Amino acid sequence: xxxxxxxxxxxxxxxxxxxxxxxxxxxxxxxxxxxxxxxxxxxxxxxxxxxxxxxxxxxxxxxxxxxxxxxxxxxxxxxxxxxxxxxxxxxxxxxxxxxxxxxxxxxxxxxxxxxxxxxxxxxxxxxxxxxxxxxxxxxxxxxxxxxxxxxxxxxxxxxxxxxxxxxxxxxxxxxxxxxxxxxxxxxxxxxxxxxxxxxxxxxxxxxxxxxxxxxxxxxxxxxxxxxxxxxxxxxxxxxxxxxxxxxxxxxxxxxxxxxxxxxxxxxxxxxxxxxxxxxxxxxxxxxxxxxxxxxxxxxxxxxxxxxxxxxxxxxxxxxxxxxxxxxxxxxxxxxxxxxxxxxxxxxxxxxxxxxxxxxxxxxxxxxxxxxxxxxxxxxxxxxxxxxxxxxxxxxxxxxxxxxxxxxxxxxxxxxxxxxxxxxxxxxxxxxxxxxxxxxxxxxxxxxxxxxxxxxxxxxxxxxxxxxxxxxxxxxxxxxxxxxxxxxxxxxxxxxxxxxxxxxxxxxxxxxxxxxxxxxxxxxxxxxxxxxxxxxxxxxx
Amino acid sequence: xxxxxxxxxxxxxxxxxxxxxxxxxxxxxxxxxxxxxxxxxxxxxxxxxxxxxxxxxxxxxxxxxxxxxxxxxxxxxxxxxxxxxxxxxxxxxxxxxxxxxxxxxxxxxxxxxx
Numbered sequence: 001x002x003x004x005x006x007x008x009x010x011x012x013x014x015x016x017x018x019x020x021x022x023x024x025x026x027x028x029x030x031x032x033x034x035x036x037x038x039x040x041x042x043x044x045x046x047x048x049x050x051x052x053x054x055x056x057x058x059x060x061x062x063x064x065x066x067x068x069x070x071x072x073x074x075x076x077x078x079x080x081x082x083x084x085x086x087x088x089x090x091x092x093x094x095x096x097x098x099x100x101x102x103x104x105x106x107x108x109x110x111x112x113x114x115x116x117x118x119x120x121x122x123x124x125x126x127x128x129x130x131x132x133x134x135x136x137x138x139x140x141x142x143x144x145x146x147x148x149x150x151x152x153x154x155x156x157x158x159x160x161x162x163x164x165x166x167x168x169x170x171x172x173x174x175x176x177x178x179x180x181x182x183x184x185x186x187x188x189x190x191x192x193x194x195x196x197x198x199x200x201x202x203x204x205x206x207x208x209x210x211x212x213x214x215x216x217x218x219x220x221x222x223x224x225x226x227x228x229x230x231x232x233x234x235x236x237x238x239x240x241x242x243x244x245x246x247x248x249x250x251x252x253x254x255x256x257x258x259x260x261x262x263x264x265x266x267x268x269x270x271x272x273x274x275x276x277x278x279x280x281x282x283x284x285x286x287x288x289x290x291x292x293x294x295x296x297x298x299x300x301x302x303x304x305x306x307x308x309x310x311x312x313x314x315x316x317x318x319x320x321x322x323x324x325x326x327x328x329x330x331x332x333x334x335x336x337x338x339x340x341x342x343x344x345x346x347x348x349x350x351x352x353x354x355x356x357x358x359x360x361x362x363x364x365x366x367x368x369x370x371x372x373x374x375x376x377x378x379x380x381x382x383x384x385x386x387x388x389x390x391x392x393x394x395x396x397x398x399x400x401x402x403x404x405x406x407x408x409x410x411x412x413x414x415x416x417x418x419x420x421x422x423x424x425x426x427x428x429x430x431x432x433x434x435x436x437x438x439x440x441x442x443x444x445x446x447x448x449x450x451x452x453x454x455x456x457x458x459x460x461x462x463x464x465x466x467x468x469x470x471x472x473x474x475x476x477x478x479x480x481x482x483x484x485x486x487x488x489x490x491x492x493x494x495x496x497x498x499x500x501x502x503x504x505x506x507x508x509x510x511x512x513x514x515x516x517x518x519x520x521x522x523x524x525x526x527x528x529x530x531x532x533x534x535x536x537x538x539x540x
Numbered sequence: 541x542x543x544x545x546x547x548x549x550x551x552x553x554x555x556x557x558x559x560x561x562x563x564x565x566x567x568x569x570x571x572x573x574x575x576x577x578x579x580x581x582x583x584x585x586x587x588x589x590x591x592x593x594x595x596x597x598x599x600x601x602x603x604x605x606x607x608x609x610x611x612x613x614x615x616x617x618x619x620x621x622x623x624x625x626x627x628x629x630x631x632x633x634x635x636x637x638x639x640x641x642x643x644x645x646x647x648x649x650x651x652x653x654x
Contacts, residue, residue, distance in 0.1 A: 139616055146623045153630060162641045166649045169565070169638045172631050173647070176572050177560065179627070180579045183620055187579075187613065191586035196612070 008048060009070035009085050012093055012130035015044050020123030034119040035108055041123060042104050045130070046097035053090040057508060067525030069136070077136075077526050078200060084136035084526055087512040088341075092133040092264055095345060098494065099257055099352045100126050102487035106356050107250035109484045114159035114248060121158070125151035125254060132261055136526055138186050138196040141265065145182065145230075149175050152258055155251035156243055167246035174239050178229045185223025192216040199526035202272045202519055206279035217284055220273060224285060227269075230262030231322045234295040241303060241315030249359030252314070253352040259318050260348055263325045267337070270329070271516045286332045290442050293327025296320075297449040301456035310358045310464050314351065317413050320453050321347040327446050328428045335431030338513035342506060343424035346495050350412035350421065353491035357405055360480050360488070361468045398480040403469050405485070408492045410461035414454045420498040425450055427506060541589050545581060552578035563652070565635045565645050569628065576624040580617050587613035 019041035023034045055068065070083040104122060112118040128148025135141050153175075157168040190196055192215050193204040208216055225236070232240040240259065244252050266289070274284040300319030307313050321343070328340035408419070415421040429450065432443035498505055515521055552574050559571025587610035595609055642649035 139619070143619065143623070146627070150627065150630065153634070157634070157637075160637075160641075162649065165634065165638045165641050169634050169647065169649075172627075172634055173560075173568055173572070176624075176627055176631060177575070179624070180572075180575050183579050183616075184582060187583040187586045187616065190612065190616070 006068075006070065008052065009068050009083050009134065010072075011048050012045055012052075012097075012134065013083075013127055015041055015048070016123040016127040016130065020120040020127065023120040023123065024117075028117050028120075031112065031119075035112065038104055038119045038122060039101075039108075042097065042101045042126070045126065046094075046101055049090065049093035049097040052085055053087075053094050056085060056087045056090040057511075067522055069526050077197060077528070078195070081140055082136040082197065082526055083134045084199070084522070085134060086522060086525075087508065087515060088264070088268065089133045091341065091345065091508075091512065092260075093130055095260075095348045096126060096129045096133070096257060098491070099254060099348060102352060102356065102491050103250045103253040106253070106484055106487040109481050111159070111248050111250040115157075117154070118158060121151050121154040122254065125155055127151075129257065129261065133264065136198050138189065138198060138201070138269075142179070142182055142186060145261075146179060148258065148261065149179070152255045155255050156247045158251045159248045163246045164248075167243045170239055171243040174229065178226050181222055181229075182226040185219050185221075185226060188219025188222065189216060192219065197526065198269065198272055199519075199523045202275070202277065202523050203527075205273050205281055206277060208281075213281060217281060220269075221285060223269070224266065227262045227265040228292065228326070230259060231266065231326060232259050232262070232296070232319050233292045233322065233326060234299045237296065237299075237319055237322070240319060241307075241312050244315035244318060244355070245309060245311040249356050252311070253355040256314075256318055256351050256355055257348055259322050260325075260344060263322060263329070263344065266326065267329055267516065271337075272519050272522070275517060275519055277519070283332055286330050287442075289326050289330025290446070291330075293323045293325070293330055294445055294449050296323025296326060297453045299323075301453040304453075304456045304460045307460070310362055310468065311355075313460060313464055314354045314358055317354065317457065318351055320413075320457065321351060324425075324428075324450065324453070327449065331432065331442060331446065333431055334513050334517045335510075336428050337516060338506065338510040339424050339427030339430070341509040341512055342427055342498075342502075343421060345505070345509075346412060346420040346424055346498055349491045349495050349498075350409060353405070353488045353495075354409045354413065356484075356488050356491075357402070357409060360484060361402055361406060363480070398485070399469070401485055401489070402480065403465075405488050405492055406461075406465055406469070408495070410458060410465065412492070412495055414457040414461060415450070416454065416458065418499065420495050420502065423499060423502050423506075425454075427509075541591055542585075545585055545589065549578045549581050549585075552581070563646055563648075565638065565647055568647060569631055569635060572631065573628055576620075576628070580620055580624075583613055583617045583620060585613075587611075 019037055023037060026033055026037075028034070052068075068085040069077065070085070071077060072081050072083070074080075100122070107118065107122075124147060128144050128146075128151055131144035132141060132148055135144055153168060153172055156171055157164045186196070189201065192208065192212050193201055195201055195204060205216065229236040231237070244256060247255060270285070270289070274281050274286075276282055278284070297320055300316055300323050303316035303319060304313060307316055324347075325340050325344055328336050328343070410416075411419050412421050415425045429443075429447055432446065433439055556571045556573075556575035556578060559567045559574065562568065562571070590609070593609065638649060639645050644650055646652070
């Protein structure tokens with residue numbers, strides 16, 4: 001704890017917290033100020049996240065300190081609670097901030113007026129997300145999950161209407177039950193291992209034997225179920241497309257990263273607890289992740305093909321990307337995880353862009369836009385709106401831009417060359433089929449699943465594109481403002497940048513993956529050098 | 541002591557799950573509440589159960605880990621109670637909104653014909 005720069009680690013939680021609180025104090029009526037505050041807060045978070053990302057990357061290269069640990073109240077890590085920033089957290093922070101910026105700017109055109117308290121909820125949503133990515137403690141993970149979920153209930157039902165409230169009720173019930181599973185898992189792990197600190201837990205798994213090991217594995221499995229419900233794994237993910245399709249465009253874009261939080265938690269905890277240092281338990285549950293991921297891809301692909309509604313199509317794509325990530329993580333190889341991280345980055349951006357785009361292209365059509373029509377009816381005419389024309393101007397040639405964006409989205413979601421998700425899929429598969437090594441049936445299944453899901457996505461996206469752009473009468477030109485299309489272009493442009501800069505990006509992902517698979521640096525960073533080598537954790 | 545607590549947790553969980561699977565929103569919310577009571581008791585029990593022990597120190601004895609009730613599960617259970625109370629209240633609001641909008645207290649917003 002020296003110097004103010006150390007405190008930057010907690011700033012991604014503090015900034016949205018303060019901004020959200022200030023907005024509530026200002027009152028919901030002062031939308032322009034709230035909007036300004038919101039954008040400033042998100043920009044600050046983005047700048048901070050990028051700075052932290054560079055710091056996390058640089059420190060690793062120099063070999064001085066591998067992870068930044070922020071001890072709240074400066075208690076030693078074993079007694080107090082810690083925030084831990086490593087490459088994975090930094091990556092997730094940047095993705096959250098980028099998606100948050102895009103969704104917030106998009107919402108300024110119209111969505112933030114569709115219901116009460118949009119801006120504070122948005123900030124608390126970001127706070128929960130950032131906290132979940134930064135925390136190094138299981139129970140705080142639960143708390144930040146709840147913050148994030150509480151905000152997401154508001155976001156999912158933002159704009160009200162029967163469809164949203166009905167989907168929101170199911171979403172809420174499922175997540176409340178999930179939280180209880182989370183608590184059972186956490187308390188079982190605490191009961192056996194006697195700690196909630198993730199880094200310390202990593203050292204406590206290996207020495208366990210007999211009943212204790214079984215109970216700890218059961219606790220971890222229950223905890224895993226809670227994460228997998230969030231991620232939308234096959235038998236647990238039926239709520240996902242409905243909820244995301246019912247939510248408004250800007251809220252859906254930001255809550256689409258919630259499924260990736262489940263994936264993040266699995267990635268972080270599974271590799272930390274059941275990585276190579278876990279003795280007999282090493283790789284516990286890996287086959288279930290692989291199998292569940294494959295089944296999720298299969299179910300997602302069927303859902304992608306079967307759906308007629310473009311918003312549900314986006315939800316189904318979330319399932320496919322979750323399944324891909326889980327299956328890749330479950331195969332448990334360093335190289336595959338590196339590819340999966342690149343896929344994670346590109347799919348978060350692409351799906352966010354697609355949720356925003358869906359609303360824009362649906363605007364020109366009368367059919368299928370029923371959810372929006374409800375909002376427009378309920379909120380459109382009632383509120384007098386002096387800022388309507390100041391937000392942005394309608395742009396010409398909007399159809400061309402929308403069409404190009406749609407095409408880019410389709411390429412990204414289907415994982416076709418030349419864009420980043422193709423590179424990511426290639427990077428995931430290449431280590432599984434390395435020359436000289438034996439190829440397991442799981443690798444072939446993953447290959448087949450990735451190919452078929454890409455095919456299903458491209459068929460379905462083509463069909464949706466034809467319906468939206470070619471069969472709509474030319475007289476109905478969608479009115480699109482710059483401020484609405486700019487976030488979509490930004491997110492897609494970032495995917496293109498990720499393609500062009502695939503070399504440095506992949507190097508970062510590989511380094512992240514190596515660190516995740518060999519968590520010794522993480523453990524040493526949090527607990528101190530003494531405990532990392534022995535593997536038993538420091539004595540209390 | 542353990543048996544009674546285990547039975548209580550089991551009964552609460554069983555009733556909670558049964559109610560959670562019922563079609564009326566009111567049954568669902570009561571089910572969630574019962575489940576959260578069960579989980580709170582469960583968290584509390586992970587600290588170990590003792591009857592008639594002092595919270596931290598016995599009079600006239602030097603403090604030792606054997607005489608020390610683990611405070612962490614108590615802190616956890618307190619947090620869990622607060623959070624589940626708040627989310628249940630939120631669920632209640634959404635439930636009422638759904639009742640008002642759909643005119644039905646079925647979880648799907650409409651009665652099933654069967």
